[in-house]
Amino acid sequence: DHKLSAGYYDKTCPNVQRVVRQVMAYKVAGEPAVAPAILRLFFHDCFVNGCDASVLLDGTYFSESEKDARPNASLRGFEVIDEIKSVLEHDCPATVSCADVLALASRDAVAMLGGPAWSMPLGRMDSRTADRDGAENLPSPHDNYTSLVSTFRERGLDARDMTALSGAHTVGMANCENYRRRIYGTDGDTNIDPSFAETRRQTCPDGDNEGGMAPFDEQTPMTFDNAYYKDLIARRGLLSSDQALYGSGGRQDNLVEMYSRDGKRFAKDFAKAMVKMGNIRPSKGTTVEVRLNCKMVN
Numbered sequence: 108d109h110k111l112s113a114g115y116y117d118k119t120c121p122n123v124q125r126v127v128r129q130v131m132a133y134k135v136a137g138e139p140a141v142a143p144a145i146l147r148l149f150f151h152d153c154f155v156n157g158c159d160a161s162v163l164l165d166g167t168y169f170s171e172s173e174k175d176a177r178p179n180a181s182l183r184g185f186e187v188i189d190e191i192k193s194v195l196e197h198d199c200p201a202t203v204s205c206a207d208v209l210a211l212a213s214r215d216a217v218a219m220l221g222g223p224a225w226s227m228p229l230g231r232m233d234s235r236t237a238d239r240d241g242a243e244n245l246p247s248p249h250d251n252y253t254s255l256v257s258t259f260r261e262r263g264l265d266a267r268d269m270t271a272l273s274g275a276h277t278v279g280m281a282n283c284e285n286y287r288r289r290i291y292g293t294d295g296d297t298n299i300d301p302s303f304a305e306t307r308r309q310t311c312p313d314g315d316n317e318g319g320m321a322p323f324d325e326q327t328p329m330t331f332d333n334a335y336y337k338d339l340i341a342r343r344g345l346l347s348s349d350q351a352l353y354g355s356g357g358r359q360d361n362l363v364e365m366y367s368r369d370g371k372r373f374a375k376d377f378a379k380a381m382v383k384m385g386n387i388r389p390s391k392g393t394t395v396e397v398r399l400n401c402k403m404v405n
């Protein structure tokens with residue numbers, strides 16, 4: 108099992124980084140919301156059997172898709188990955204894995220939102236299988252601190268990585284069903300600013316499945332900054348799993364306070380943790396390939 112490296116395609120597809128960046132720039136200009144969506148896709152890939160593009164596979168008669176798992180119901184941005192991949196198949200056929208396309212695209216998404224830029228190690232391979240059950244076990248917005256820590260730990264990420272990575276919720280939106288229990292107090296958590304809860308209730312009625320979306324970070328929902336941590340300190344975290352990092356006697360309070368003051372430190376730690384998350388490898392014995400079409404095995 109080889110080590111990932113930033114220069115993996117230097118000889119076989121020297122333009123890969125430029126192609127990804129150009130297609131991303133074009134797509135994000137047309138629809139900015141795809142940038143957060145792609146970042147989330149990468150997280151949901153890496154947390155299920157490693158970063159192997161398993162999340163991109165459609166279901167077939169023989170295999171279920173991770174897309175059909177509940178936590179993946181609102182994933183978006185697949186068409187962006189497909190478009191990047193089709194340009195790359197033209198430039199350097201059968202060379203760049205879908206898993207690497209997703210890794211690079213999510214790196215670029217962060218930079219385009221005003222976040223840090225970093226060098227992304229490459230050389231991932233694509234799996235020939237998906238794990239729907241694994242996707243059902245992705246972290247839930249109702250998870251408490253202890254279970255969040257153990258979900259990350261199982262994948263080689265410590266609590267500090269988790270706190271930095273959760274800062275991704277400085278961009279993007281969540282559906283009402285994912286924060287309803289928090290704003291109506293039915294999850295038993297009182298660690299919430301009452302006026303924030305009141306505001307959120309306006310667009311997220313109790314009881315039924317209706318309701319709109321809300322930004323994670325109200326002030327700068329499309330800027331990758333450290334405002335997420337300021338929100339947590341103000342007890343304005345949108346998900347229970349966000350607020351679990353701060354203010355309930357958790358052990359991340361000091362780090363949250365540091366990130367809220369020091370945006371550069373957050374940017375640096377986030378980039379580092381993304382490389383670490385991007386290094387989660389498929390389990391041994393997984394059959395791999397460079398997929399030609401990210402939606403289906405070769």
Ligand code: HEM
Pocket residue numbers: 140143144146147150181183246247248249250255272273275276278279280281282283285346348
């Ligand atoms: C700590 C555990 C985490 C939980 C429980 C969690 C849960 C969620 C939920 C429930 C949503 C809203 C989905 C919807 O309603 O459509 C969401 C959105 C999002 N998540 Fe997470 N997440 C976690 C960690 C992460 C990590 C580590 C990243 C990336 C590094 C990430 C990136 C995102 C982004 C960017 C969005 C916004 C997507 C969009 O606007 O399209 N999340 N997350």
Ligand SMILES: [Ca+2]
Pocket residue numbers: 151152153154155156157158159160161162
């Ligand atoms: Ca995966």
Ligand SMILES: [Ca+2]
Pocket residue numbers: 277278324326327328329330331332333334335
């Ligand atoms: Ca923000």
